[in-house]
Amino acid sequence: MADSPTFESPVVRGYDTADSGDLLLTDASATIKWLIRASPDGSVADRLGASFGSSSAAASGATVLGSRPGEWIVLGTAAEVAGAVEGLEGLDSSDFVSCLDWTHGRALFRVTGNETTRMLEKVCSLDWSDPMTPDGAVASASVAKVTCDVARSDVDGTPSYLVFCDRSFGQYLFDALIDAGDEFGLVVGPARP
Amino acid sequence: MLLVPCPNCGPRNSADLRYGGESHARPDPATAAPLQWRGYLYLRDNPAGWLRETWYCRSGCRRWFTLERNTATNEFRDPPQPGDKRGTKA
Amino acid sequence: MRGIARGMRRRPAKYSAAALAWRGLKGDSWPRVWRDTELKRSYDAVVIGGGVHGLATAYYLARNHGMTNVAVLDKAYLGSGASGRNTAIVRANYLTPEGVAFYDRSLQLYNSMALDLNINVMFSERGHLTLAHSDAALRTMHWRAEVNKLQGVNSSVIGPDEISEIAPSLDTSDHPRYPILGALYHPPGGIVRHDAVVWGYARAADHMGVEMHQKTEVLDILCEGGDGPNGKGAGGRVTGVRTNRGDISTPIVINCTAGWAGLISAMAGVRLPITTHPLQAAVTEPVKVFLPTVVVSGSLHVYISQTDRGELVFGAAVDAVATYSIRGSLEFTEELAGHVLELMPSVSRMRLLRQWSGLCDMTPDYSPVMGFTPVDGFLVDVGWGTYGFKAAPVSGEQIAEAAATGRTPELIAPFALSRFETGELVGEKGAAAVGH
């Protein structure tokens, strides 16, 4: 029997990394991610808090993203996500609910820095201005021609975005973002969940 | 690039959506006569004016919905609001 | 030649080098290419649409069937629609036997057109390459080549080395995202000066007595006896057309429009399996001629040719969204440029000069709708999608025969409207997503 396996990221190429930079791209694919489905206005929706297009913090510490009408992505550590997802399926018998561990299905990257918007407007047609995409905003859109979920989650006042894509596009998208960020001095940070 | 008023996401570039074409009712397959069924499959009103049509918000909310568009000007009629019942196919 | 003798109304001003020199020396001007006449109240047949299809139909009605009391009506000017907006590629390398036979006849007519019509239509038989970027595409190329060969049409599948020899500017290395694995090579394909075809048919038809009426818009088709309102619809017959210049009585109305085929047919109470989509095209600034052949890539949705003037002419697949609006789109030019550079990186500094679009009537099986309809006297020659120009001569010839004889010629029998009632569609859909 082989050793107990560790999570393999879809980003397999090696990069020179730095811990910080004006524009920092990190691979967070190992983050635990669940996909929740329920009625957009039922009790599950109430408990999750985030409506479509916005995000919220669960009591467990997990982040809840209102990714589509009646769909949420819950992410965090295993314990945080478990705490947030726990009991959702039995919460309301009239609400049709399903919970699915999507950790392995989605690559997740984080880009942070004041130039993030200028970098993203090279690869995505969304309006990234503050009124249209404020901190906490969640949207789905084509990024470098890959359909992604994007969430703005600023870090200490610095613009920062989470970008999710289908795992198989992970390597392609990571490289596309590096290319787009090059003119702004993008630095690859160490992978972290 | 058309700006399509997705009832869920708001105005989106048409490249983010899939065009589903003229919306038309599906006959009852148990009773449909060949002419009726093939009318459903092939014949279209194709008006030069207001058209009810379906769209799929492929890169956004992943919902199919019906909109009205003027095929002569590409203007969308009275874009529906989130929760508007016209956002579902009739 | 029987039609000419009967139909001739006036002596044409013959075009030739000698005539050109003579008039040049004398400083004489040329006579009008077609007359400007009053619209009569009655014709033996009315053709709606003054594009290549309508004009060819009128020409063959007069030439082959002696029907010269014919009016061609156009709401704008001759050739203002798809005839003047297409990329003028002709070929016969279709997928189905019925398609091949039909387009091969069209190619023959193009070949002899300059002499038939006494106008240089500049048919440039420069060959036509359809590139394959995947095994599946290559399989379809082989399929087309085999069907073509059986019909006596010159087509074969060639490999990257041979492609390189024919068109050195194509990147046949294995670097691109869409490597060129092979191509269907069709030497008889080429390009034609589309406007000359329009003017040539108009001029020749005019010489035989056919009348061309520009700025004459059809507002309604007059019918009697049909099962719909105002005598329209199945079981009825045509009695005339209403135009912005008054009513005309006629027993035969032929709908030769593109972009408006559904609307015109609806005037007779006939519903068609058509949706209308724009087809966009663009042209670059001229550079010295370097591309000797027509290049098409189905997977990349692009076709490219270089005119004798040095411009690259580009086209693509129809826009997905059905519309009657023909303002071009930016995304069309972006995708086009990306795909062209995938095939020919060296043209990256050429500049796009102009883009335009025309309307295409798309059918479910990428094949036209031709012939009789449930309304007696109302014929259609419509649903030409993106391949109407290359079919114009044969369509005109065949639909004229149908109108004049009352019988469906064998060559167009597969394209009858009734196939959408029986469900027996034509199989061009597989190969024709970008059919240029």
Next chain:
Amino acid sequence: MTMSRLGPQPTEVIDRSTTPRFRWNGKRFSGFEGDTIASALAAAGEHVFSRSMKYHRPRGILTADYWDPNLLVQVGDDPNVRAGHRLLEAGMNVQAQNVWPSLRHDIKAANGLVSRFLTAGFYYKTFMRPQKLWPAYERVLATFAPGGKVDPDTPHRYHDKRYTHPDVVVAGAGPAGIEAAVAAAAAGARVLLVEHEHAVGGHLRYSSQEPDRAALSELRAALDASGVEVLTDSTVTGRYEDNWLGIVQRSHPIAVERLIKARAKVLVVAPGLIERPYVFSGNDRPGVITSGAARRLINLWGVKPGERAVVFTANSDGDEAAADLDRVGVEVAAVIDGRDGRRISAAQGSSKALEAVLSGGTRTEADLLVVAAGWTAPTSLLNMSGDRPVYDPAVARFFPSDPPGNVLATGGLAGDGSLDELRAHGTTTGKLAAQRAAAVAHRYQARTARALPVTGDEPAWAADLRVPLRRNHHPELYRSDTHGMIDFSEDVGSKDLVAAAREGYDSVELAKRYTTATMGSAQGKLETVNTVAAIAEARGETIAQVGTTVWRPPYAPLTLGALAGRVFEPVRVSSIHPWHEANGVRTILAGQWIRPDHYGDPAAEVRNVRANVGLIDVTPLGKLDLRGPDIPNLLNLLYTNKWSKLPVGKVRYGMMCAEDGVVLDDGVTGRLGDDHYLMTTTSSGAGGVWEWVENWLQTERPHWRVHVTPVTTAYSSINVAGPKSRELVSRVAEGVDLSSEAFKYMEVRTATVAGVAGCFMWRIGFTGELSFELHVPAGHGMHVWEALMEAGADLGVGPFGLEGQRIMRLEKGHFIVGQDTDGLTLGPSTGLSPLIKLDKDDFAGMPELAWAADRKLPMIVAIQPDDPNVVPEEAAQIVRGDTNEILGRITSSRMSPTLGRSICLGQVEPELAAGGTKVTVLLVSGERISATVMDHHAHFDPDGERLRG
């Protein structure tokens, strides 16, 4: 004409301390920093820059800006560069285009002698016979193609495009445009100001008048303080639906050209006016220039345009040109005032010694003829917005009529007036633009789920209360009493247009097509109105009656490289891809997937699977996770067969048809739990089936409770196939009984594999062997693959790729949707009629399939050539005997390593479908061979004993 460099001018834009060196037609030249190529050459005394297209007449500076049709040159590998606009750079290698053998001695100029025969459209009337010679004629004509050369080694140096969402985009930074931008920004709008020229200021830049210079400094200061984003040397190339704008940024620091795509809430169109050439005999001779050219040469680049000038003026620009000429020491020999009804009739003589002839016959010698005959309103962006500009004969130009509310015109396009009036109009336009943009922004924000909540109601749509600019009278000066050039780049004269109109090409569009007028580099910016005027004259109508033509995008040409930008072509790989790459894989592109095709010897891979055990990475197999109580209903609707009674732990094959009965997709679906299924689709069909399922669920059956999630790459899928597959899987799997009694063919189990929990596996058999398809959480796919390879080393385990799988499926006679079927293949043609259950209530395509049951359809059959060594090509046709009648075709074919013979699938007419039928296959070589239709699809192990083992 002899041009030379003047002393420093107060308005000049050149830096005389920097002198870049460059080459022109091989000779060394130098200019100043800030010069255009043309100004540097003019200052050096060059006066012929190109030869005309047809007659190869010498051409000099006409307008000295971007639109100058005579100043197209080749710069290195860059063809058709606008020398009137492109700034000089050190080391440039500039060459004249369209000359042979050289600019000075052009042999084709002899064409000018026979010009009376080469009238517009002459080529339609000749070269018809002998027909065989047309290709030769064509080659000769092609040598007349104008333009530069493409260097075959030019690379595509890409640069990402940029999207932007400003409130207001102002196209044109003249005084009105700048004021509009500043006012809109002051009102709180995000503004993007786009200027075609290298600096803002419009016509003020080349005005030597003190008030103009003061105004320019004031405008620049206001702009600098405004927060407006300014792009110079950039052009709004097109206005598309809903104010989607294309903007090309030419002098970008890291790209040759960059495309910006802006969704503007309001577009302000302020391009100013373009000076129009006047049509008279000899108007294309070097030395005949527009008044704007004279003023630009003098004031921007300090170039003295000649020594002795005649000025024909009908407006203040011409008057100013005369003043500028006089100021810098050009002798103004005569000023002919067009406002008094006087006309210039001809320019004669050589380029060194022109002679201006007045309509009365008076002659004046000069080396420069400066013409100010009026303007063309470049209404392109308005046309693209749907506006139909209207001609005003009193002002001799077109004006906007009724553009949409989110497009506003200002500046010269909107009218005349003093500088202060123009600026004031700009200011009110900017305010109006900001107000309307705020309303649009409010609407967008209110309807966008992710946006900040809006406060208050949507602002009312601000009414247009701008005081219209007044219009100054201007004489209608198009053609003098002689004929001259109308389209300089196409060599089309007024005579050609009149002749074309007489011949019947008498509408603008027909005449344009026939003569090619307006089809050249400036796309009508200089030529359109003169063209319309010539046709109107020939028809005896007014310009307003003839109308104008539609201006099409782009406003200015842009490179294909800029339009293409970085071409995003996403590719997908499985988690196991690095292993494949490390182990000698040959990949194949399948849609977006990069997949292993084989590892060197596909036949050996097949033999190993049949003898031992092989692994194939089938991750791209489409996978949909289905949850909910209504799944059986959904499956019954999607598939042709029945699904109500599938027990937990079982897997079933299904075929999907579209509503027209044509085969759409196929695959297996397994029931993992009570309300939990996994559906698989073909790899290429994965995306389409997902949308198809969602469409049914959302629009036709919205009350059904089913959640669909695409999980294609959430799992790495590994098919373990071969007689030793059970042994191999048993070595790594825990928590599952793999015995043939406990885990049967077409069943599914969950298991822990190589320590990875949450895997599931099913027993299916596309290869025809005993096989276990493992679906492993993708973050552990590589681990499990390596564990299998390691555990199976003694069993002879090896990888196999798509090619091996294709061979084995063909040996088993499994059809592939899209290869063995086509766009017209109805369900029953696959031979799977027993799986089409017409007694169900409903399923996609049911009526067509019911009617098809009575029709004679082409059938998919297995075929074996009688000569086992001949493999007919895929696409080889099946024909009737020696005839060319097509009865079918080979859709798949391979040499079978297992059977040692060729095997095929094909589609044949129903009359040939019975087993044992002899058919004739026409090979690509032309040879006809005999082949036999088989009793069943499987060439190998038709009873399926191996896979059930």
